[in-house]
Amino acid sequence: KNQVEQSPQSLIILEGKNCTLQCNYTVSPFSNLRWYKQDTGRGPVSLTIMTFSENTKSNGRYTATLDADTKQSSLHITASQLSDSASYICVVSEGSGTYKYIFGTGTRLKVLA
Amino acid sequence: GAGVSQSPSNKVTEKGKDVELRCDPISGHTALYWYRQSLGQGLEFLIYFQGNSAPDKSGLPSDRFSAERTGGSVSTLTIQRTQQEDSAVYLCASSSIAGGPGGTQYFGPGTRLLVL
Numbered sequence: 476k477n478q479v480e481q482s483p484q485s486l487i488i489l490e491g492k493n494c495t496l497q498c499n500y501t502v503s504p505f506s507n508l509r510w511y512k513q514d515t516g517r518g519p520v521s522l523t524i525m526t527f528s529e530n531t532k533s534n535g536r537y538t539a540t541l542d543a544d545t546k547q548s549s550l551h552i553t554a555s556q557l558s559d560s561a562s563y564i565c566v567v568s569e570g571s572g573t574y575k576y577i578f579g580t581g582t583r584l585k586v587l588a
Numbered sequence: 589g590a591g592v593s594q595s596p597s598n599k600v601t602e603k604g605k606d607v608e609l610r611c612d613p614i615s616g617h618t619a620l621y622w623y624r625q626s627l628g629q630g631l632e633f634l635i636y637f638q639g640n641s642a643p644d645k646s647g648l649p650s651d652r653f654s655a656e657r658t659g660g661s662v663s664t665l666t667i668q669r670t671q672q673e674d675s676a677v678y679l680c681a682s683s684s685i686a687g688g689p690g691g692t693q694y695f696g697p698g699t700r701l702l703v704l
Contacts, residue, residue, distance in 0.1 A: 479630070516698075517697055517698075518592070518679055518681070518695025518696050518697050519693075520695070521692050521693065521694075524692065564630070564631070566631075574619065574621070574638070575633060575636075576631075577630070578623075578630035580628065580629060580630045581630070
């Protein structure tokens with residue numbers, strides 16, 4: 476069964492600090508990997524999209540990396556802000572039809588003042 | 589412009605009743621997706637509409653679930669004879685044909701369904 480595993484499940488950091496969230500996947504074949512931010516009570520918002528040929532993609536203070544050989548991705552958040560408190564979801568396409576996505580259960584990040 | 593909207597925001601119903609959830613995608617977006625998000629679980633694919641093509645219904649969990657998309661725009665997800673395990677957040681997303689099926693998805697705020 477294709478899976479997307481994320482770690483840690485939850486994380487608490489102080490404002491201004493950096494953090495890295497991990498995503499391991501077993502989806503094959505693989506087309507693209509996305510990171511979403513989901514605020515409480517809201518729908519997910521796309522942060523980055525990477526194809527198998529891309530190693531890194533940045534969006535402001537968010538930088539995603541991808542190692543398609545080891546099937547690992549990370550999302551690095553620099554100089555965290557209180558508004559970064561949210562769930563971060565890793566999503567991998569099944570490849571056979573690029574509209575089919577496997578969602579991880581997310582990492583819940585809490586940034587404290 | 590306006591994003592994806594969903595209604596109602598919250599729905600409480602009794603077991604055995606039918607419910608209808610509505611999604612208004614971004615204007616011009618030809619692709620529309622329905623997902624279910626249960627507590628502590630990742631989003632679960634339900635159904636995908638693309639233009640006038642036949643929808644991919646492979647994610648619908650049972651024949652109690654059905655969805656329609658009228659005029660290539662508004663979509664409704666219907667759950668008949670609701671069960672307590674249907675309680676979840678139902679999310680709708682749309683994407684433009686320019687992005688293709690692999691393009692950016694824009695999600696609505698979801699409908700929180702509670703079946704008592």
